[in-house]
Structures are given as structure tokens and as C-alpha cells.
Amino acid sequence: MRGLEVRDLTVEYNSGGYVVRPLDRLSLDASDGQLVVLLGPSGCGKTTLLSCLAGLLTPSSGSIRVGDVEVEKLRGGELASYRQQHVGVVFQAFNLIPSLSARENVVVPMTLAGIGRRSAVPRAVELLDQVGLGDRAQHRPGAMSGGQQQRVAIARALAHDPPLVLADEPTAHLDHVQVEGVLQLIRRLASPGRTVVVATHDDRITNLADHVVNLAPRSGGEDREPEEVTLADGELLFRQGDRGELVYVVQSGSVRIYRELADGGEEELDLLRPGRYFGELAPLLLLPRSASARAVGETELIAYPLHHFRLLHPGLSVARDPS
Numbered sequence: 001m002r003g004l005e006v007r008d009l010t011v012e013y014n015s016g017g018y019v020v021r022p023l024d025r026l027s028l029d030a031s032d033g034q035l036v037v038l039l040g041p042s043g044c045g046k047t048t049l050l051s052c053l054a055g056l057l058t059p060s061s062g063s064i065r066v067g068d069v070e071v072e073k074l075r076g077g078e079l080a081s082y083r084q085q086h087v088g089v090v091f092q093a094f095n096l097i098p099s100l101s102a103r104e105n106v107v108v109p110m111t112l113a114g115i116g117r118r119s120a121v122p123r124a125v126e127l128l129d130q131v132g133l134g135d136r137a138q139h140r141p142g143a144m145s146g147g148q149q150q151r152v153a154i155a156r157a158l159a160h161d162p163p164l165v166l167a168d169e170p171t172a173h174l175d176h177v178q179v180e181g182v183l184q185l186i187r188r189l190a191s192p193g194r195t196v197v198v199a200t201h202d203d204r205i206t207n208l209a210d211h212v213v214n215l216a217p218r219s220g221g222e223d224r225e226p227e228e229v230t231l232a233d234g235e236l237l238f239r240q241g242d243r244g245e246l247v248y249v250v251q252s253g254s255v256r257i258y259r260e261l262a263d264g265g266e267e268e269l270d271l272l273r274p275g276r277y278f279g280e281l282a283p284l285l286l287l288p289r290s291a292s293a294r295a296v297g298e299t300e301l302i303a304y305p306l307h308h309f310r311l312l313h314p315g316l317s318v319a320r321d322p323s
Contacts, residue, residue, distance in 0.1 A: 250273060
């Protein structure tokens with residue numbers, strides 16, 4: 001198997017009339033047998049990327065290849081087969097059926113795929129043994145700890161022996177004792193024939209990973225000094241959805257702040273004149289720019305790395321600027 005290949009992946013959608021772009025030209029590679037960790041805070045696109053890899057969300061552009069399968073091109077029955085046979089998903093909230101035993105929860109996806117119980121039950125028992133729960137097969141979720149429930153969810157994800165396993169915040173509801181066992185299990189899952197991708201804000205798992213993709217990286221630009229920026233009339237400074245590391249102060253001219261609308265139009269938010277600052281939310285919160293900025297007339301700015309700007313404005317308010 002060739003592993004995982006993502007090229008120039010962009011996801012864009014309409015949210016309340018605005019254009020939202022959680023992923024913008026993202027590329028990554030993962031080899032067969034690797035454990036890949038998607039790191040970053042809420043809102044940085046981790047779950048969106050997992051949804052694309054799982055075939056649950058169609059990207060606006062770009063490509064996803066899992067082994068020899070071009071995921072973004074699949075439709076209808078081929079897509080359903082991919083979701084069933086090629087991908088196993090481990091959910092943050094376990095998503096177990098409370099009225100069923102651990103064994104029956106693992107059997108369910110196999111019976112839904114048309115596998116008879118004569119084959120499905122032994123397979124479920126085998127998988128529960130693999131995750132260390134052979135003695136809990138008859139227990140319902142309510143009688144199990146969070147770590148045990150997560151192990152059942154992992155066993156369920158392996159029902160069809162998929163070449164790609166996706167886990168969304170698998171340690172979010174676990175205490176430190178339970179986390180250790182689940183992380184060790186996830187590490188073991190990444191082996192020849194299978195790639196594992198984990199989305200998390202928990203950086204403890206990075207020490208076990210073969211590859212870490214930080215979806216909200218700091219650029220290292222904190223070592224930079226403030227610098228002057230000159231924009232021509234109409235020149236774009238940054239676009240809604242861009243990653244942002246700098247805060248700007250208008251020295252002369254003006255800056256138009258606006259949002260892109262889903263219908264192709266624009267919503268005016270502000271016109272910033274000399275003395276105004278903008279752009280602080282993205283570097284403060286490690287989020288994409290929530291608006292675009294364009295010069296009106298020839299415009300002079302000072303671009304500050306965040307720590308420099310905070311020295312000048314120790315009472316910085318994040319409520320002031322939408323970008």
C-alpha cells in the first residue's frame with residue numbers, strides 16, 4: 001500500500017452567508033505503517049480534514065489518495081464501499097450503543113455490511129482480545145470506564161481491517177491513567193498495511209508519532225522586528241482564511257476590512273485610518289483570518305510580531321478586530 005497522499009486540499013463552505021475556508025491548499029504525505037498526528041486548537045481544520053479522509057466530506061478542490069484510491073473522485077456505491085472497507089473511524093465521544101454489549105457493538109458494522117453472525121462474532125471476540133478487553137466482551141458501555149469504551153470503539157473501527165484508521169480527539173474524555181493505555185494501543189495500530197491519523201490538541205501523543213502536522217503553526221516570526229509595509233491602492237494585505245502572525249498599525253492611507261460572502265459579494269466591516277490597529281485575533285488565538293484587508297489609496301503600515309505589539313499595548317483587547 002502507498003499510504004496517504006493529500007495535495008492542495010481546500011474546503012470552502014457557506015456559514016451564515018459568509019465564506020469559511022477551514023482548509024486552504026493543505027498538502028501532506030504519510031507512509032504505510034505511520035502514525036500521523038494532526039495538532040492544533042479547536043477550529044483549525046482537524047475534524048474537517050478527517051471528514052475528507054473518511055469520504056464524509058467532499059473538498060472544494062485538491063486531491064486525496066489512500067493507497068491506489070482517489071477518494072475525492074468516488075461517488076455512489078464506490079464511495080460507500082470506501083467508507084465501509086477502507087476506513088475505520090474512532091470518535092471522540094465513543095458513539096457506542098448503550099444497550100449492546102462490547103461484543104455486539106463490534107459486531108454491528110459487520111452485520112450492516114452483510115457479514116453473517118457466524119463470521120462476525122468470532123471476529124469481534126478476536127478484536128476485543130487485541131485491545132485487551134476479551135474479559136469484558138459481555139459488558140455494556142455503562143459498566144465500563146472511559147478508557148475501556150474507547151478500546152471498544154477502536155476494536156469496532158478495525159472490524160473490516162481497514163488500511164486507514166482515523167481518530168478524532170481519542171483522549172479527550174480520559175484521565176491520565178486511561179490515556180496511557182489508549183495511546184499505546186493507537187501506536188501499535190500503525191503497522192505495515194495500515195496508516196493511522198489522529199486529530200488532537202493533546203501534544204502528549206506527538207512523542208509517539210512518526211509525523212506531526214501542525215494545522216495552526218507559529219511561524220517563528222516572533223524573532224522578527226517590526227517592519228514597514230507599503231501597499232499600492234487596492235493591494236490585498238491578507239485574505240479571509242489566511243493564517244496570520246502579524247498585527248498591523250495604519251501609518252498613512254486607509255485599510256478596508258471586509259468579509260467574503262457565499263454569494264460572491266462582500267460585506268464592509270470597517271475602514272481603518274491612521275492610528276488604528278488590526279489583525280490581532282489570528283496570532284492571539286491561532287485561528288485563520290476572519291476577514292480580508294485591502295489598501296485604499298497608497299497605504300503605509302507597521303507590521304508587528306505579536307509580542308512586540310503587546311509591549312506597546314499591554315491591555316490589548318481581542319474584541320476590537322474581526323480579522
